[in-house]
Amino acid sequence: MPSLSIKRLSVLALPFAAFSAIAGQVQAQEWTPDGSVEFIAPANPGGGWDTLVRTMSRVIQQEELADENYAAINVPGGGGAVAWAQIARDEGNPQKLFATSPPMILVPLAGASRYDHTDFTPVARLITDYSIVLVDADSDYQTLEDLLNAMEEDPGLSVGGGSAPGSMDHISIAGLASAAGLDAAAVNYIPFSGGGDAMTNLMGGHIEAVITGAGESVGQLGEGSQLRALGVSSEERLGGELAEIPTYKEQGVDYTFDIWRGVMGTPDMPEEAVSYYENLFAEMLETDGWQEARDQLGWLDAYQDSEAFGAFLDDQQALFSNVLSELGLLGE
Known part of the structure; x- marks a missing residue:
């Protein structure tokens, strides 16, 4: 029978092992959110995006990491495409975030969304599932x-x-x-x-x-x-x-599949807002509340800041373009 040439399809780069590099880059931040932050899960309740959004929102509140509420909002449809279309219209909004994972790459490649990862602002990669x-x-x-x-x-x-x-x-x-x-x-x-x-x-x-x-x-x-x-x-x-x-x-099946999950923001999100969220999420990963939730859910920390996450997304696009082509699912 036909088979993919890729025996091991892994979408996760090596986990980020230490936060010391981040610490050296942290600068005093003047910007903070002005009121609640919309945190969108581009699917119905109960899925991976929803689980990430609600877990992060709860831990940020429980650990008192921010004064603002991170309001979980579900926007289902089109494998994420409906939410992406809405978010793309809110250019520059520093208080709108959304959970992301491989569909951010795969759905546009399959021709099911006019928006891809390059239309949004990478904030941070967080975990692998x-x-x-x-x-x-x-x-x-x-x-x-x-x-x-x-x-x-x-x-x-x-x-x-x-x-x-x-x-x-x-x-x-x-x-x-x-x-x-x-x-x-x-x-x-x-x-x-x-x-x-x-x-x-x-x-x-x-x-x-x-x-x-x-x-x-x-x-x-x-x-x-x-x-x-x-x-x-x-x-x-x-x-x-x-x-x-x-x-x-x-x-007996020699195959693994890793699912990265992270956070992105609106198109052209201000740099000071990106920096604020990078530091907030890096701090969150070190809390007891996060580590307890992470272990319960079977996640592994895999932090990348905005710049590294953006480069990772570009690499993922190249990888999955080949995979979808092999399956006959690459869009026009």
């Missing part, structure tokens, strides 16, 4: 191998995800299928407006499996859960609530 494969707790699929065998026998088997066709979850499950010897382009991927929607449809019996972010699934797993986790895309097992879930590699 991983993909997780879920089925209903009563499903016949007990292992990842069971599901992959079923997908080979029935290419119409539906796998839902919280991002648009050709975007993050689609690429993640296509890469897994390819690494297992299946036809990546034949995966029957069903898009939903966020991982929460995908999991709801799985529990409702509308699809056979879900591929989503491991962090956003934590609240749906555990004793009495309606879902069963078959595997995670990390190199090694995750900690916290996800510690008992085997990796793909443990189950």
